[in-house]
Amino acid sequence: MKRRALLASTLAAPALLRRAEAQGGRTLTIGIGGAFSSMDPHYHDLSPNHAVTQHIFEPLITTDADGNPIPCLATGWQSLEPTLWEIKLRPNVTWHDGTPFTADDVVFTLQRAPAVPNSPASMGQYIRPIARTEVMDPLTLRIHTETPVPLIPRLLSSFVIVSRKNGEGMETRDYNSGKAAVGTGPYRFVSYTPGDRAVFEASPTYWGGVEPWSRVVYRMIPNDSARVAALRAGDVDAIDNVPTRDVAAMRQVPGITVQTKVGQRLIYLYLDVGRERSPFVTDLRGNPIPNPMRDVRVRRAMTHSINREGIARQLMEGFSKPTGQLMPEGGMGFDPTIPVPAFDPALARRLLTEAGVGEGFAITLHGPNDRYVNDAEIAQALAQMWTRVGIRTTVNAMPSSVFFPRTPRDENSIALTGWSSNTAEPNTTLINLVATPMPERGWGTTRRASHYSNPETDAILERAFATIDPGQRAELYKEATRIGIMRDVASIPLHHQVNVWATRSHVTYAPRIWENTRAMEFKPV
Numbered sequence: 001m002k003r004r005a006l007l008a009s010t011l012a013a014p015a016l017l018r019r020a021e022a023q024g025g026r027t028l029t030i031g032i033g034g035a036f037s038s039m040d041p042h043y044h045d046l047s048p049n050h051a052v053t054q055h056i057f058e059p060l061i062t063t064d065a066d067g068n069p070i071p072c073l074a075t076g077w078q079s080l081e082p083t084l085w086e087i088k089l090r091p092n093v094t095w096h097d098g099t100p101f102t103a104d105d106v107v108f109t110l111q112r113a114p115a116v117p118n119s120p121a122s123m124g125q126y127i128r129p130i131a132r133t134e135v136m137d138p139l140t141l142r143i144h145t146e147t148p149v150p151l152i153p154r155l156l157s158s159f160v161i162v163s164r165k166n167g168e169g170m171e172t173r174d175y176n177s178g179k180a181a182v183g184t185g186p187y188r189f190v191s192y193t194p195g196d197r198a199v200f201e202a203s204p205t206y207w208g209g210v211e212p213w214s215r216v217v218y219r220m221i222p223n224d225s226a227r228v229a230a231l232r233a234g235d236v237d238a239i240d241n242v243p244t245r246d247v248a249a250m251r252q253v254p255g256i257t258v259q260t261k262v263g264q265r266l267i268y269l270y271l272d273v274g275r276e277r278s279p280f281v282t283d284l285r286g287n288p289i290p291n292p293m294r295d296v297r298v299r300r301a302m303t304h305s306i307n308r309e310g311i312a313r314q315l316m317e318g319f320s321k322p323t324g325q326l327m328p329e330g331g332m333g334f335d336p337t338i339p340v341p342a343f344d345p346a347l348a349r350r351l352l353t354e355a356g357v358g359e360g361f362a363i364t365l366h367g368p369n370d371r372y373v374n375d376a377e378i379a380q381a382l383a384q385m386w387t388r389v390g391i392r393t394t395v396n397a398m399p400s401s402v403f404f405p406r407t408p409r410d411e412n413s414i415a416l417t418g419w420s421s422n423t424a425e426p427n428t429t430l431i432n433l434v435a436t437p438m439p440e441r442g443w444g445t446t447r448r449a450s451h452y453s454n455p456e457t458d459a460i461l462e463r464a465f466a467t468i469d470p471g472q473r474a475e476l477y478k479e480a481t482r483i484g485i486m487r488d489v490a491s492i493p494l495h496h497q498v499n500v501w502a503t504r505s506h507v508t509y510a511p512r513i514w515e516n517t518r519a520m521e522f523k524p525v
Contacts, residue, residue, distance in 0.1 A: 028217070029216075032517060033239070036051070055185055067513045084145075099165050101163075103136075114128065123158075128441055185203070261511035264327070273293050302492060305348040306385055321498065324339055365394070368397065375397070431443050452488070
């Protein structure tokens, strides 16, 4: 982002330091809607966790407001050969304890990040393409891959670097306590209270210049009404995930500003399309039956039962973009030939009859009730739509701290959830929604357990991930989407969220395509 580039210049740092000193004691308090679960940046590949830990830790490569890669702990990168990348690291960077940052810390991170015990969602998919690393000198690293991986810069922007000195032998609990939470980032760890808040203080030695906030209080307020009330009362300076029903009223409140930006967050349903018996599927009398979702006609019936435009209009107040694919319009891999699936209950009933389940069946829809905008309400709306065509649906919406650990255990038959690719390309989305499960490669991980497998789409993805030309790679992404999502309905896309923030008048915010809310995007007025 432009502001980070400005901070990186040596000329800007003294001016920022003087400003921070003049504003000494300025605190920023942010109310966050998404529940974050750890200060270990590699414990859970979850957007709220990334947002909170990026105050302390940094990636080699970051992104600007539109998702384009720009330097961070790495100042440059180049492909020397199709399977060899050279990364130049930023000089004169120190960890918060004064230890110099070197290539050895990167090597340690690449070893640690995919192997954190008890991780609900591993960072391995970003690191497994790296076959080995070679340290040329303290500030030069070479990355070897088995096949061409043109997305190496994007993958390196998807996880942060931790210190070998402070991280070796440490566990997730040591990051949560602050013992291992020693980074290179703009803020230092002060405290972390699970389920409540994290507190940071500005690092006076930050290589990019001192931040304007001397203290940041990052509060978890998952209840929508409580979050809005906190902003209106002045208990917090800014909130994210503004409830769509409150946007119009908030815009009329003196001293409060609302900002929006279409994001990459896809809200979708993953279905158990593979198992012969699925745990929450029965006939209408409650007796277990063979899994009807193995039949693509049933999956098509389910997608045509959904009134996406109605959800966007009535539940999301216009702050969503209905979709039948993985990327938003303008995103790499977006295919204008893929329509939003038509809302057609009559067609849905015919498809169910053709599939031999015209008498209907019963199912439980699981999902979080505090993670995505209107998530529980969307689940209830889907249940009503499916019930009308003969799929009697019960909703079990729960806190995200309970929901997300269920998914690796493969306990759901169908679930409402979300995904936003950290690379700004649909590679990780396709890996998690369409690829055959291959845990050793980080493909088709069980956190999005549909059990879908198709050698045809796998072969397309293999080619895409090895294709250097971005235009050709985008066409392969589209082909995989047309087969896996449009034809086979391996998952059911619903909409892309429009991200909404609100701030009080003494604070400004620069929205990004990502929904991650961080203190670094806020400025005092």
